[in-house]
Amino acid sequence: MDLMNPSEMRHATLRISIPTNEMPGYYGFELFAASALGNYSVSSTLVVNITAVHELSFAHVAGDLLLPGQNTTSTVEVTSLSTADGDWNWQTSVDSGDCTVQLLELQSVIPFDSTIDVEMIIQAGVNTHVNDECDISLEGHLDSDNSVMEEFEFTVTIGQNWGLSMVLPTSIKLDVEQSESFNIAISNDGTEEDTISIIGIDSEGITFTNPEPVTLARGMSQYVAIVVLIDSSLVGDITLNFTMSSTNSGTGSVNESGIFEVKEFAELTMEGPADNRIVIVPGKNSSITLSISNEGTKDLDLSVSITGLPNGITTVKGMEQFSLEANETTQVELELLASSGIQPSTDSFTITFDGGWTSTQLTMDLQITDRYEVTIDSTEDRIVASPLEGSNLTIQVTNLGTSTETFVANIDNSQVSDWFTIGVNTLSVTLESG
Numbered sequence: 001m002d003l004m005n006p007s008e009m010r011h012a013t014l015r016i017s018i019p020t021n022e023m024p025g026y027y028g029f030e031l032f033a034a035s036a037l038g039n040y041s042v043s044s045t046l047v048v049n050i051t052a053v054h055e056l057s058f059a060h061v062a063g064d065l066l067l068p069g070q071n072t073t074s075t076v077e078v079t080s081l082s083t084a085d086g087d088w089n090w091q092t093s094v095d096s097g098d099c100t101v102q103l104l105e106l107q108s109v110i111p112f113d114s115t116i117d118v119e120m121i122i123q124a125g126v127n128t129h130v131n132d133e134c135d136i137s138l139e140g141h142l143d144s145d146n147s148v149m150e151e152f153e154f155t156v157t158i159g160q161n162w163g164l165s166m167v168l169p170t171s172i173k174l175d176v177e178q179s180e181s182f183n184i185a186i187s188n189d190g191t192e193e194d195t196i197s198i199i200g201i202d203s204e205g206i207t208f209t210n211p212e213p214v215t216l217a218r219g220m221s222q223y224v225a226i227v228v229l230i231d232s233s234l235v236g237d238i239t240l241n242f243t244m245s246s247t248n249s250g251t252g253s254v255n256e257s258g259i260f261e262v263k264e265f266a267e268l269t270m271e272g273p274a275d276n277r278i279v280i281v282p283g284k285n286s287s288i289t290l291s292i293s294n295e296g297t298k299d300l301d302l303s304v305s306i307t308g309l310p311n312g313i314t315t316v317k318g319m320e321q322f323s324l325e326a327n328e329t330t331q332v333e334l335e336l337l338a339s340s341g342i343q344p345s346t347d348s349f350t351i352t353f354d355g356g357w358t359s360t361q362l363t364m365d366l367q368i369t370d371r372y373e374v375t376i377d378s379t380e381d382r383i384v385a386s387p388l389e390g391s392n393l394t395i396q397v398t399n400l401g402t403s404t405e406t407f408v409a410n411i412d413n414s415q416v417s418d419w420f421t422i423g424v425n426t427l428s429v430t431l432e433s434g
Contacts, residue, residue, distance in 0.1 A: 024052040052084035058152035065159040069126040087143040097134030098125030130160035162248035163189030168258035183223040188216035201241040205231035235297040264298035266357035277365035283340035293329040300355030308349035312342035
């Protein structure tokens with residue numbers, strides 16, 4: 001209440017407070033004034049236009065891991081703090097870093113007090129590396145009033161991924177009991193330089209010599225040499241196992257297996273008598289036993305040959321061809337015949353068993369010893385004795401041996417009665433051979 005003079009004019013300030021969450025629109029206020037001492041009043045209506053307030057909040061939701069040369073879908077959550085719905089136009093830019101960005105939608109209607117997702121595809125450059133960063137800006141303009149603008153900045157970081165692969169050779173044939181080498185192609189399929197180690201896994205009869213680790217740039221491949229030693233107990237198709245890991249793979253690894261062919265191999269051994277000799281008498285046969293073993297993995301057809309036999313020595317038995325399967329052992333009897341006229345001597349000969357793929361031979365001593373043999377013969381097989389005079393019987397002694405020998409007569413008269421006396425003109429005789 002206030003006191004005013006006649007014809008006086010005064011100004012008053014009317015303050016209107018609007019709640020922060022008040023909806024936009026036209027609001028009317030009635031203004032009323034009256035005289036306290038008279039019967040007079042006046043009123044008027046005041047219309048207030050409450051306009052919308054537009055404000056947004058942003059939050060970045062990272063997508064999948066962003067790798068060099070690849071892309072990911074990144075999301076920005078936009079929450080309306082406005083007092084009215086808004087139609088917003090979007091644009092993005094890369095402020096720094098080797099990236100490109102593309103919006104999936106260029107315009108969005110955001111109801112008040114709600115949240116929408118603005119999605120964009122972020123592409124990393126092929127020359128980026130782990131921990132590189134790209135700064136990206138998202139800018140929104142209110143469609144009804146381009147002067148109303150909201151901006152949000154966020155950063156994406158380039159990640160890394162390890163990847164390894166190997167290519168095993170095919171149609172590889174391996175020999176046993178000797179170091180064999182073959183190449184394996186290894187590749188760094190990861191996003192960064194990596195130090196790669198590949199090893200062959202030892203198993204029974206299989207021993208690997210593994211190469212040193214190799215450092216490869218991303219996307220690069222290289223051949224590495226693997227050395228393996230195969231035991232002679234293996235033959236045919238075998239499985240070789242390999243594992244590959246790297247500095248970046250941590251506890252992860254790549255495992256591969258391949259089929260390799262172990263070739264058949266031939267190996268013969270032969271054992272003779274302990275003294276490694278055969279003793280033979282002229283005119284007689286002599287034999288020894290040979291043990292022949294096929295210690296390989298290939299079946300063999302064996303032929304036999306002998307070299308170095310002196311004249312007068314011939315083979316009677318043991319020269320027949322025969323077959324010997326893998327890991328089989330057989331006994332061969334070798335029989336020799338010496339002619340009667342051969343002279344005693346010491347010599348050597350070599351016997352060979354040949355299977356085409358391999359052979360074995362044994363050199364043995366041949367000892368031809370003296371033959372000791374004598375015969376006694378006479379033209380008559382009886383003697384007629386008389387008391388009047390003695391009777392003589394001529395006996396022929398022949399040295400059938402191979403050397404000069406002295407023979408001593410030994411007369412057995414145990415079957416003769418005491419009426420007879422027997423005597424010889426000589427008790428010993430020395431005869432040359434023959």
